[in-house]
Amino acid sequence: MSGRYPAQSFEELIATTRFDVHERAHIVVDTDVCRDCSTRECIVACPANLFVPTADGGILFNYEQCFECGTCYLVCNREGAVSWSYPLGGYGVVFRQS
Amino acid sequence: MTEPAPTPDVWDAVIVGAGPAGSCAASVLARAGHRVLLLERGPFPGSKNMYGGVVYPRILDRLHPSWWESAPMQRWVTRRSTMMLTDTQAVSVDFRTTAWGAPPYNGATALRPEFDAWLAAKATDDGATLLCSTTATGLIRDERGHVVGVHTDRPDGDLAAKIVIACDGVNSFLAKQAGLYEPVDAHHYTLGVKQTIALPRRTIEERFGVRGRDGVDIEILGGTSGINGGAFLYTNLDSIALGVVLEMTKLGRQRRRPEDVIERLKQHPALSPLVEGGEVAEFSAHVIPEAGLAMMPKMTGDGLLVAGDAAALCLAAGIWLEGVNFAMASGIYAAEAAAEALAAGDMSSAGLAGYARRLDDSFVLRDHRRFRRAPKLVLSDRVQHLYPQLLAGTVEAMFRVDNPQPKPGLRRILAAERKRLGIRRRDLLRDTLTGWRTFG
Numbered sequence: 294m295s296g297r298y299p300a301q302s303f304e305e306l307i308a309t310t311r312f313d314v315h316e317r318a319h320i321v322v323d324t325d326v327c328r329d330c331s332t333r334e335c336i337v338a339c340p341a342n343l344f345v346p347t348a349d350g351g352i353l354f355n356y357e358q359c360f361e362c363g364t365c366y367l368v369c370n371r372e373g374a375v376s377w378s379y380p381l382g383g384y385g386v387v388f389r390q391s
Numbered sequence: 392m393t394e395p396a397p398t399p400d401v402w403d404a405v406i407v408g409a410g411p412a413g414s415c416a417a418s419v420l421a422r423a424g425h426r427v428l429l430l431e432r433g434p435f436p437g438s439k440n441m442y443g444g445v446v447y448p449r450i451l452d453r454l455h456p457s458w459w460e461s462a463p464m465q466r467w468v469t470r471r472s473t474m475m476l477t478d479t480q481a482v483s484v485d486f487r488t489t490a491w492g493a494p495p496y497n498g499a500t501a502l503r504p505e506f507d508a509w510l511a512a513k514a515t516d517d518g519a520t521l522l523c524s525t526t527a528t529g530l531i532r533d534e535r536g537h538v539v540g541v542h543t544d545r546p547d548g549d550l551a552a553k554i555v556i557a558c559d560g561v562n563s564f565l566a567k568q569a570g571l572y573e574p575v576d577a578h579h580y581t582l583g584v585k586q587t588i589a590l591p592r593r594t595i596e597e598r599f600g601v602r603g604r605d606g607v608d609i610e611i612l613g614g615t616s617g618i619n620g621g622a623f624l625y626t627n628l629d630s631i632a633l634g635v636v637l638e639m640t641k642l643g644r645q646r647r648r649p650e651d652v653i654e655r656l657k658q659h660p661a662l663s664p665l666v667e668g669g670e671v672a673e674f675s676a677h678v679i680p681e682a683g684l685a686m687m688p689k690m691t692g693d694g695l696l697v698a699g700d701a702a703a704l705c706l707a708a709g710i711w712l713e714g715v716n717f718a719m720a721s722g723i724y725a726a727e728a729a730a731e732a733l734a735a736g737d738m739s740s741a742g743l744a745g746y747a748r749r750l751d752d753s754f755v756l757r758d759h760r761r762f763r764r765a766p767k768l769v770l771s772d773r774v775q776h777l778y779p780q781l782l783a784g785t786v787e788a789m790f791r792v793d794n795p796q797p798k799p800g801l802r803r804i805l806a807a808e809r810k811r812l813g814i815r816r817r818d819l820l821r822d823t824l825t826g827w828r829t830f831g
Contacts, residue, residue, distance in 0.1 A: 303650055306586075306674045313434070334643025340584045340676035342648065360676040361439065363562040367577040367678065368643040378564075382432045382544050383524025388504050390587045390630065391441030391675035 303342055307358050314357045315384035320365070324351035326374040334368040335375070360386050398520075402428045404729055405541055405552035406519075407527040407565060409436035411715045412699025412722035413558035414510040417519035418454060419726030425733060427519040428550065429511065430543065432526035437507025439560075441675040443583050443623040443634045445498040445608050446506065447716040452495060454723060455513055463509050464499035465627035466606025467492050470599070473710050474661065476613035480783035481661035492605050500606055500625045500632070502587075506715075527559065530568055530695070537739065538569070538694035554729045554738050556696045558722060561680050563688075563701035571688040571697060577639045579682035579703075581620055584649040585634030588669035592629045598665050599626055610710060612769075613779040614659050616652045618642055619770050623712075624662065630672055631665070633657065636679060638770055649676070679714075681707045681770070684763045693739045696725040696746050706758055708765035709830065717755055724749035764829040773822060777812055781819075784808040 327333075328350045335344040335352065341360050345353045352374075359380075366377040379385065404420050406413045409431035417429040433439040445468055451458045470487035491497040515521050531540035531549060540551040557565040561580070566572055590598075599607045611622035619638040624631060635652050642649070657666050680686060680703035687704070690697045698704075699718035706713045728745035732738045750756045768774060788804040799807075809819060 338643045340649045363678045382526040387438045390673040
């Protein structure tokens with residue numbers, strides 16, 4: 294297999310998807326709970342790449358380009374780390390060609 | 392659409408989710424003369440749905456005869472391939488038939504935002520009321536504990552209903568709130584991630600060997616960077632859908648991100664010529680209920696039915712990957728049972744027992760029972776990581792012309808490959824037997 298770089302950056306990839314972002318976050322991550330987590334599966338598993346480790350050992354999460362798939366709450370093994378719900382009706386991801 | 396009827400104080404049925412299950416349920420109940428509200432949290436039906444998928448439409452024939460004249464299908468699937476990949480090899484079983492290129496069609500590709508919207512519009516034509524941009528946030532129960540409506544996220548958004556049909560997708564809040572699910576087990580789910588890649592119609596026809604509106608469905612085992620799962624490639628009219636399905640726990644416990652898995656798949660020598668030059672038109676992801684019978688919830692409660700992905704009805708049986716047809720059928724059966732309950736005035740679990748009976752007697756649970764061992768076998772480590780190599784290695788050795796060596800014969804080749812890969816004879820025999828019992 295060649296060692297080429299991926300054809301486009303993740304930013305370019307996710308820019309193809311429409312998100313009607315509401316001002317209120319529909320998923321909240323308690324970074325203090327995340328500090329105790331050694332597995333951090335959310336970071337690799339979230340298809341929208343929304344979970345980022347911070348320098349102080351926590352997790353930074355941004356809800357704005359969320360696919361609302363549910364991967365994060367499924368892989369998270371820490372009670373109370375991820376508070377998951379849907380965005381307000383009419384908001385969030387809008388698939389058009391999927 | 393005709394003048395909307397005045398909003399009743401109590402709907403006969405509130406259906407949560409205007410996906411394939413919800414819209415079919417809404418059509419059936421509306422045609423029976425009931426006052427039906429179909430809720431959708433997205434701005435339009437299908438806006439929150441994606442799949443790696445083919446719609447198998449037989450179940451639609453009765454509900455919407457000659458559906459192919461108005462449904463926004465992309466291509467009629469006349470050719471399907473099952474492909475097994477190693478890093479450098481591919482073995483395919485490729486089949487095509489002209490029969491599937493003519494009505495009533497065996498299967499078709501479609502874009503869910505278009506297909507779901509069409510199906511919901513049919514439901515409103517039938518008399519259902521569609522309310523979008525409205526999320527059902529919880530069940531309302533009366534003093535007996537019977538479901539009598541839903542809370543929504545609209546101001547003063549409580550809705551009263553004699554029956555609630557939860558078609559709210561794989562993560563179903565409502566079914567979980569009703570206690571119908573066992574505690575969620577991440578092993579039962581896979582993550583589907585997809586690129587819709589734009590390619591000119593003519594290019595698709597040339598690359599996939601089809602003409603007109605005919606199209607292709609390629610199901611792939613291997614090529615997912617060592618993560619248990621599978622991949623797919625479907626042809627739309629002027630785009631292709633290329634994606635991966637990744638077992639949730641395996642994905643979390645390794646280091647490669649889903650978009651990288653897709654990128655590596657696109658570079659595979661068997662696929663890169665097919666996708667070359669195309670620009671990504673949309674990137675999407677969705678969770679799939681993969682485990683069938685092992686994960687299904689109870690689907691009937693007092694005043695409540697659960698259908699579609701909310702009832703974990705996707706069939707993931709290796710070469711048979713179906714979800715939309717299961718959702719549509721379960722929506723129809725739920726609505727028929729609901730209509731019976733409404734006529735009898737008994738919306739308790741007992742009054743709604745017709746739903747479970749219909750599911751049991753139909754392909755929905757019959758197919759699931761027949762293939763109940765399939766998800767575990769297909770996702771098993773040997774099938775995922777060793778058997779594609781065994782097969783490809785054996786086929787390569789069969790076709791290698793290694794003169795002046797004479798041909799070794801299949802038995803010697805198979806034994807050599809098996810040894811090379813460290814597969815024990817008894818495991819191969821046992822898996823063959825399991826495979827036969829699972830699919831035979």
